[in-house]
């Protein structure tokens with residue numbers, strides 16, 4: 001596998017935001033979203049076998065010594081792992097990696113662009129699937145067959161950078177009855193990044209539009225970008 005980075009941090013997105021999590025960032029992506037915040041993962045990285053990735057995850061999982069209040073356990077274990085990228089489903093080894101992590105008792109999430117098929121993943125993997133909006137620069141890339149591969153533990157995410165994006169996300173959500181298909185539909189405003197080219201999107205605007213339209217969706221803010229500087233890597 002070509003791996004950009006493996007690190008332990010706080011889950012910043014999805015309905016598991018705030019939980020300790022180990023991230024495996026796979027190198028490479030076939031899309032080029034205008035507001036992409038992980039372009040450094042398009043190239044480079046380190047070649048690793050699936051077993052080497054598993055070993056590194058085990059090290060990071062166990063490296064959290066400390067006694068929980070009221071617990072007899074002498075250490076806490078991080079049991080949530082997210083496969084991300086880049087686009088993790090461009091590398092076929094992502095599937096056996098997910099399977100082996102499940103067998104070892106981890107909760108496994110994957111963040112994918114929505115353009116690659118998700119059916120090959122084990123059912124237990126929690127899938128966070130993007131639908132790219134018009135102003136992402138990658139409209140019409142969502143693979144519609146993926147809707148059938150999602151269920152009540154999965155999430156569909158729209159990254160929103162304009163009012164036009166919001167209206168697309170609203171209509172897609174309604175047209176495909178997404179709120180009934182998946183655990184959560186997430187509308188995530190693009191986070192402003194003063195060091196890059198995108199100005200961001202007002203979270204307040206998106207919140208008010210959601211309320212005004214009575215949409216059954218969750219406003220998703222990227223928690224890690226409020227904790228650390230938005231350009232910080234490995235968090």
Ligand code: SF4
Nearest residue numbers: 029031033036086113
């Ligand atoms: S799909 Fe993800 S990694 Fe690829 S360009 Fe878009 S935001 Fe970046």
